[in-house]
Amino acid sequence: MAKVNRQMLILYALLTLGQMHAHPSWGIVVDDNHNIYFADLFHHGVGSVWKLTANGELQLLLRDFHAHNVNLDADGNLITSNGEGLQYMVRISPAGHQDTLIQSNDYREFNGGNAAITPRGQIFFGAEKYLWRINEIQQKEKIGDFEFGWNQTVFADRDGNYYGPDIGGGIGRVIKINPDGMATVFADELITKFDRPWDPHFEVLLGMAEGCGGAIYIAEVAGKRIIRMTDHGEAETYYTAEGYWVPSGLTFHECDAYILEFEDHQGYHGPRIVRLTAEGGKSVVFDYDTYQRGQFPGIPAQEPRHRGDWLAIFGMAGMAILILTLVRYSRRRVIPRIS
Structure with missing residues (x-):
């Protein structure tokens, strides 16, 4: 019995630590007043949504909120979804008023972890290998009949077309579905290849955006790059991150690109935001870790931690103590390997 209990405790510890930061967020948008909104899974419990004026x-808009994506509607309201536990989409007005647009306890009815709105304000999401939209009577309906192998993100352009990357098998392609439900392969073989088995958690395609000229862009994590795609089937590298930084999403405003990045080296760091101007300039607009140290110009030092943050810290400390205790105990008895 003691052996089984030790195995279960170690398994629980490993799973819990692995779930803390299993993947980055990719949502970032800029409004007409040049305020930047972005999702962040690395801070404040299961995640947060920020506004950089x-x-x-x-400004912290949402805490303990597991958001992957963010959008702006035609009225300048921020739209984002929680994708852990209760699945729900919220709307936050420029004045800060918040209301819920849709919610479900069943991700098959609404998947907050893979959801967005179209430029016309329609809610749509990916679940069960298909794309779905919410109709006028708040019911889901399938967008076409294309079956994805593995889809993590969704996007819609200004012409009413839907897009979903399909990373099934590690090939890496983007599927375009027109307003009538007709699906075509928009671009393929987008994932950088390595001399090793495909890693479905890191070798992925994430955030997408539409540029000023109508081209579609997507973040390719393994290659640390942003890919530019056109209707002619062309795909080229638009941007490659420096050092250990990895782009996870992007948006365009006034033809400037704003790229959301995280650092994957000895643990996750960031997020940070890189701006590429239409004239070819490049600058780091924001770096969360530099901001925490009070070294980022123009941004106030971090506010005192709140109760939820301290609980998260104590929880991680407790987990570390648990693991150390198990390691010490295992010196007297061999703990079987958990596969």
């Missing part, structure tokens, strides 16, 4: 003030 044009004056450099960082």
Whole structure:
């Protein structure tokens, strides 16, 4: 019995640690007043949503909220979804008023972890290998009949077309579904290949955006790059991140690109935001870790931690103590390997 209990405790510890930061968020948008909104899974419990004002003030909009994506509707409201536990989409007005647009306890009815709105305000999401939209009577309906192998993100352009990357098998392609439900392969063989088995958690395609000229862009994590795709089937590298930084998503505003990045080296760091101007300039607009140290110009130092943050810290400390205790105990008895 003691052996089984030790195995279960170690398995629980490994699973819990692995779930803390299994993947980055990819949502980022810029409004007409040059405020930047972005999702962040690395801070404040299961995640947070931030607003970086044009004056450099960082504001926490949502805490303990597991958001992958963010959008802006035609009225300048921020739209984002929680994808852990209760699946729900919220709308936050420029004045800060918040209301819920849709919610479900069943991700098959609404998947907050893979959801977005179209430029016309329609809610759609990916679940069970298909894309779905919410109709006028708040019911889901299938968008076409294309069956994805593995889809993690969704996007819609200004012409009413839907897009979903399909990383099934490690090939890496983007599927385009027109308003009538007709699916075509928009681009393929997008994932960088390595001399090793495909890693479905890191060798993926994430955030997408539409550029000023109508081209579609997507973040390719394994190659640390942003890919530019056209209707002619062309795909080329638009941007490659420096060092250990990895782009996970992007948006365009006034033809400038704003790229959301994280660092994957000795643990996750970030997020940070890189701006590429239409004239070819490049600058780091925001770096969360530098901001935490109070070294980022124009951005106030971090506010005192709140109760939820301290609980997260104590929880991780407790987990570390548990693992150390198990390691010490295992010196007297061999703990079978858990596969």
